[in-house]
Amino acid sequence: xxxxxxxxxxxxxxxxxxxxxxxxxxxxxxxxxxxxxxxxxxxxxxxxxxxxxxxxxxxxxxxxxxxxxxxxxxxxxxxxxxxxxxxxxxxxxxxxxxxxxxxxxxxxxxxxxxxxxxxxxxxxxxxxxxxxxxxxxxxxxxxxxxxxxxxxxxxxxxxxxxxxxxxxxxxxxxxxxxxxxxxxxxxxxxxxxxxxxxxxxxxxxxxxxxxxxxxxxxxxxxxxxxxxxxxxxxxxxxxxxxxxxxxxxxxxxxxxxxxxxx
Amino acid sequence: xxxxxxxxxxxxxxxxxxxxxxxxxxxxxxxxxxxxxxxxxxxxxxxxxxxxxxxxxxxxxxxxxxxxxxxxxxxxxxxxxxxxxxxxxxxxxxxxxxxxxxxxxxxxxxxxxxxxxxxxxxxxxxxxxxxxxxxxxxxxxxxxxxxxxxxxxxxxxxxxxxxxxxxxxxxxxxxxxxxxxxxxxxxxxxxxxxxxxxxxxxxxxxxxxxxxxxxxxxxxxxxxxxxxxxxxxxxxxxxxxxxxxxxxxxxx
Numbered sequence: 001x002x003x004x005x006x007x008x009x010x011x012x013x014x015x016x017x018x019x020x021x022x023x024x025x026x027x028x029x030x031x032x033x034x035x036x037x038x039x040x041x042x043x044x045x046x047x048x049x050x051x052x053x054x055x056x057x058x059x060x061x062x063x064x065x066x067x068x069x070x071x072x073x074x075x076x077x078x079x080x081x082x083x084x085x086x087x088x089x090x091x092x093x094x095x096x097x098x099x100x101x102x103x104x105x106x107x108x109x110x111x112x113x114x115x116x117x118x119x120x121x122x123x124x125x126x127x128x129x130x131x132x133x134x135x136x137x138x139x140x141x142x143x144x145x146x147x148x149x150x151x152x153x154x155x156x157x158x159x160x161x162x163x164x165x166x167x168x169x170x171x172x173x174x175x176x177x178x179x180x181x182x183x184x185x186x187x188x189x190x191x192x193x194x195x196x197x198x199x200x201x202x203x204x205x206x207x208x209x210x211x212x213x214x215x216x217x218x219x220x221x222x223x224x225x226x227x228x229x230x231x232x233x234x235x236x237x238x239x240x241x242x243x244x245x246x247x248x249x250x251x252x253x254x255x256x257x258x259x260x261x262x
Numbered sequence: 263x264x265x266x267x268x269x270x271x272x273x274x275x276x277x278x279x280x281x282x283x284x285x286x287x288x289x290x291x292x293x294x295x296x297x298x299x300x301x302x303x304x305x306x307x308x309x310x311x312x313x314x315x316x317x318x319x320x321x322x323x324x325x326x327x328x329x330x331x332x333x334x335x336x337x338x339x340x341x342x343x344x345x346x347x348x349x350x351x352x353x354x355x356x357x358x359x360x361x362x363x364x365x366x367x368x369x370x371x372x373x374x375x376x377x378x379x380x381x382x383x384x385x386x387x388x389x390x391x392x393x394x395x396x397x398x399x400x401x402x403x404x405x406x407x408x409x410x411x412x413x414x415x416x417x418x419x420x421x422x423x424x425x426x427x428x429x430x431x432x433x434x435x436x437x438x439x440x441x442x443x444x445x446x447x448x449x450x451x452x453x454x455x456x457x458x459x460x461x462x463x464x465x466x467x468x469x470x471x472x473x474x475x476x477x478x479x480x481x482x483x484x485x486x487x488x489x490x491x492x493x494x495x496x497x498x499x500x501x502x503x504x505x506x507x508x509x510x511x512x513x514x
Binding site: 090 | 408410411413414415416417418419420421424428429432433507508509510
């Protein structure tokens with residue numbers, strides 16, 4: 001579990017997806033023959049219109065769904081269920097309403113049997129990192145949507161997983177909060193040096209955040225194009241949004257996706 | 263704070279209206295068998311002073327407490343079992359659905375045949391009245407645990423046991439407690455029903471006796487005392503739930 005960040009070489013594949021297909025009763029071919037590598041230490045987005053199987057793929061990598069065929073390897077080990085090297089951030093936050101922020105953030109560690117004082121110390125650290133210091137004793141219903149998702153993110157960070165799987169984490173958050181959250185997430189990605197897999201249906205969000213964008217096409221869900229935004233990460237958050245590279249990438253993805261939007 | 267004050271005011275107002283209407287109707291009078299609030303209160307005071315009312319309550323409360331305790335324990339356990347395990351669900355749920363729909367007063371003669379006219383028969387009436395709703399509520403509560411919370415527990419490597427105790431039970435507790443409240447109320451009805459239909463003891467005895475000699479204020483005093491007992495007990499259940507399972511509501 002503490003095989004942590006130092007051993008990750010940026011660029012090598014942390015997650016390998018080979019020949020993954022998924023069929024839901026119907027039958028609906030949610031995914032067909034997906035081959036993908038996710039580079040360690042990078043943020044990769046899965047982007048596509050609804051019905052392209054991006055969340056399905058993320059949940060297969062998480063071990064929450066079993067694919068009809070194909071395999072997923074994380075750090076060289078075959079995925080056969082959830083594991084300690086992966087942590088999930090849920091679209092609807094999935095916080096315990098009866099637990100305060102501190103307990104919610106520490107909950108992953110609580111399930112692993114880490115003693116109270118130890119897990120709370122870890123939780124405190126990440127509560128600070130996601131910008132929620134001072135809210136430790138608040139309950140989810142006392143927080144805004146954006147703050148709740150920060151709790152979800154802190155919980156995922158606390159278990160020291162190498163791979164963070166984020167399922168449309170900002171879709172239930174209002175636009176202003178989302179922008180601020182995106183900027184903070186970029187900051188976190190540089191600080192934490194972990195592998196982030198990020199599902200989104202927002203082109204701007206994908207381009208803004210990602211080192212690499214995997215475009216999926218719908219019915220059946222297939223890898224269709226892989227794009228690496230051509231822009232400098234040295235810029236300030238505000239500069240990025242005005243950068244020609246950013247704007248061009250957004251535009252070209254939109255031109256590509258247009259055909260799939262009815 | 264202002265909201266607290268307003269809700270208290272509304273509660274008080276609702277009591278004043280109902281009790282006022284009672285007093286008014288009693289004074290009209292609507293019927294000779296319908297005493298006013300003040301006459302009932304006077305009778306209740308008299309019966310409390312000479313000890314008849316407390317004694318009767320002490321007798322009635324025995325099958326209530328035994329029956330409700332058995333029902334709560336067995337009902338919640340059965341409800342959890344049916345909620346957590348499909349085979350137990352298939353086995354148990356149809357039975358409780360039928361029991362819940364059955365007019366239970368009709369079963370009482372059968373219970374007398376089996377258990378006689380003593381405490382056992384009365385406890386069994388309480389249990390039969392209370393258990394189905396407790397089981398069905400607990401079962402539904404477990405089945406309706408948020409899917410994403412279950413997925414969360416799974417993805418963070420929670421064991422089945424941890425998932426049950428740290429996620430499913432706390433998530434289900436509001437609906438389980440709602441079932442306990444309904445079950446307790448039904449159980450109290452059962453206890454009084456048993457005293458009226460099986461053998462007159464306690465409050466049931468007071469009600470039948472005073473009715474037979476047309477002492478209506480005394481009869482109503484007995485009825486009201488049992489209603490108050492039940493209401494107090496339900497309030498106690500509410501507090502217990504808040505204390506045990508709902509820290510977020512205590513904080514707010």
